[in-house]
Amino acid sequence: MQQSIKNIAFAGSGNIAWHLAKGLKQQGYHISGIWSRDYSHAVKLADFCEAKAFHDVKELRDESDLIIIAVADNAIKNVAESIGNYEGIVVHTAGSVALETIKVNFKNSGVFYPLQTFSKEIHVSLKEVPFFIEASSEDVKHILQQIASKLTTKVYKADSRQRLLLHVAAVFAGNYSNFMYAIGEEILNKSNLPLEVLHPLIMETAGKAVKGDPKLLQTGPARRNDTITIEKHMDALASLPDYAELYGLLAKLISKNY
Amino acid sequence: MQQSIKNIAFAGSGNIAWHLAKGLKQQGYHISGIWSRDYSHAVKLADFCEAKAFHDVKELRDESDLIIIAVADNAIKNVAESIGNYEGIVVHTAGSVALETIKVNFKNSGVFYPLQTFSKEIHVSLKEVPFFIEASSEDVKHILQQIASKLTTKVYKADSRQRLLLHVAAVFAGNYSNFMYAIGEEILNKSNLPLEVLHPLIMETAGKAVKGDPKLLQTGPARRNDTITIEKHMDALASLPDYAELYGLLAKLISKNY
Numbered sequence: 042m043q044q045s046i047k048n049i050a051f052a053g054s055g056n057i058a059w060h061l062a063k064g065l066k067q068q069g070y071h072i073s074g075i076w077s078r079d080y081s082h083a084v085k086l087a088d089f090c091e092a093k094a095f096h097d098v099k100e101l102r103d104e105s106d107l108i109i110i111a112v113a114d115n116a117i118k119n120v121a122e123s124i125g126n127y128e129g130i131v132v133h134t135a136g137s138v139a140l141e142t143i144k145v146n147f148k149n150s151g152v153f154y155p156l157q158t159f160s161k162e163i164h165v166s167l168k169e170v171p172f173f174i175e176a177s178s179e180d181v182k183h184i185l186q187q188i189a190s191k192l193t194t195k196v197y198k199a200d201s202r203q204r205l206l207l208h209v210a211a212v213f214a215g216n217y218s219n220f221m222y223a224i225g226e227e228i229l230n231k232s233n234l235p236l237e238v239l240h241p242l243i244m245e246t247a248g249k250a251v252k253g254d255p256k257l258l259q260t261g262p263a264r265r266n267d268t269i270t271i272e273k274h275m276d277a278l279a280s281l282p283d284y285a286e287l288y289g290l291l292a293k294l295i296s297k298n299y
Numbered sequence: 300m301q302q303s304i305k306n307i308a309f310a311g312s313g314n315i316a317w318h319l320a321k322g323l324k325q326q327g328y329h330i331s332g333i334w335s336r337d338y339s340h341a342v343k344l345a346d347f348c349e350a351k352a353f354h355d356v357k358e359l360r361d362e363s364d365l366i367i368i369a370v371a372d373n374a375i376k377n378v379a380e381s382i383g384n385y386e387g388i389v390v391h392t393a394g395s396v397a398l399e400t401i402k403v404n405f406k407n408s409g410v411f412y413p414l415q416t417f418s419k420e421i422h423v424s425l426k427e428v429p430f431f432i433e434a435s436s437e438d439v440k441h442i443l444q445q446i447a448s449k450l451t452t453k454v455y456k457a458d459s460r461q462r463l464l465l466h467v468a469a470v471f472a473g474n475y476s477n478f479m480y481a482i483g484e485e486i487l488n489k490s491n492l493p494l495e496v497l498h499p500l501i502m503e504t505a506g507k508a509v510k511g512d513p514k515l516l517q518t519g520p521a522r523r524n525d526t527i528t529i530e531k532h533m534d535a536l537a538s539l540p541d542y543a544e545l546y547g548l549l550a551k552l553i554s555k556n557y
Contacts, residue, residue, distance in 0.1 A: 255480035
């Protein structure tokens with residue numbers, strides 16, 4: 042294991058791989074190679090960060106000090122097993138996969154988990170993205186923390202249990218809040234009002250939540266136990282029974298919590 | 300009915316009354332009086348906007364051209380009935396209450412509904428807040444649109460059915476997205492990681508939704524039909540069974556939609 046990491050290889054060419062490869066290259070690291078299940082995807086990312094594209098995942102070992110496995114959660118184990126003997130460090134980037142899953146295959150392993158929603162087309166400044174580090178040894182942890190510190194001001198240690206809870210929390214605060222927006226827009230569509238009328242509310246709600254405590258900021262019919270309005274709303278959702286059911290469960294849980 | 304409104308009175312002294320009274324005063328309207336179920340609350344708002352505080356709701360008629368009823372939804376009907384004969388315009392500010400509810404009591408009535416989440420302590424720029432207008436006649440509608448146009452650049456017409464759907468949409472996009480943040484923070488609390496690690500995700504998710512289409516932007520384990528991660532997450536929520544149930548329902552609905 043090199044104490045000073047210079048050459049970083051990627052297994053995977055999805056959203057996280059793109060954002061990490063771009064960020065690491067900007068910080069002066071050399072991206073030594075990209076492997077992907079779909080070779081043409083590896084070529085695209087390799088072109089983007091002046092790296093080699095590989096057909097065989099074992100080639101990631103060539104001239105690299107660190108391999109970042111950024112593939113679908115359920116593919117991490119197989120990819121790790123396929124890499125074979127390796128003297129460098131291997132990390133994965135998943136919230137809900139234990140370090141244990143790859144630790145058995147390598148001398149030096151870790152987790153390098155950025156908590157953010159990434160899309161290839163949309164620029165994200167990594168500077169504000171929290172990174173969560175776990176490692177097979179203190180030495181590896183130190184090295185991963187150093188790398189993360191070049192990308193962001195927010196580096197945290199988190200073991201696999203903490204990271205799992207964090208990921209569940211992020212599903213609610215990110216994926217599921219987005220689903221609430223999507224449902225809101227679907228309902229609004231039925232009113233022939235333009236979708237952008239919800240935008241100030243969405244931004245104000247999010248902005249308040251990060252300045253204050255969302256639990257204390259809860260408003261709405263359910264928070265006020267306004268059963269008449271809740272009934273009106275569920276009647277209005279008669280043609281969307283899935284959302285009526287969801288509305289009712291959320292109203293019940295909010296009432297119960299206050 | 301005055302064609303040119305100068306004097307505006309308020310029934311109610313909650314969040315909406317505060318923000319509207321403040322905004323209208325800044326635009327040069329005279330706030331003629333405030334009545335509230337709790338007189339001491341009326342006094343506070345009256346002091347704030349240099350108005351009179353009234354003990355009797357009927358006094359709102361004194362020297363006013365417009366009465367804005369900004370009370371709890373289920374109190375609107377009673378307050379409207381208590382005002383008695385009035386030559387001016389009476390509006391309410393509620394999303395889910397039909398114009399019909401107050402129309403029977405007055406010659407000139409309407410709805411003046413601002414779609415935003417208001418807290419007394421937090422400044423909101425009304426300029427970006429969409430206002431939705433409904434009225435008992437074209438003349439009244441015109442007058443209400445003129446007033447709204449001084450407060451905001453975004454004035455829309457919406458009948459009672461549209462406004463109800465809009466309010467349901469807003470409950471999902473606002474109240475329920477906030478509840479997702481609150482749940483996220485409650486789960487995160489169990490991990491001993493600081494709550495602010497969720498903030499960049501919350502802001503990025505909201506920011507993307509208003510620039511794009513949240514339906515297309517949906518990510519996460521449910522969107523990917525990643526049943527292994529979904530099961531891990533529901534297991535991690537074993538000590539919070541309400542949230543495990545909610546997680547499961549949301550995962551099911553997302554999977555069904557994609």
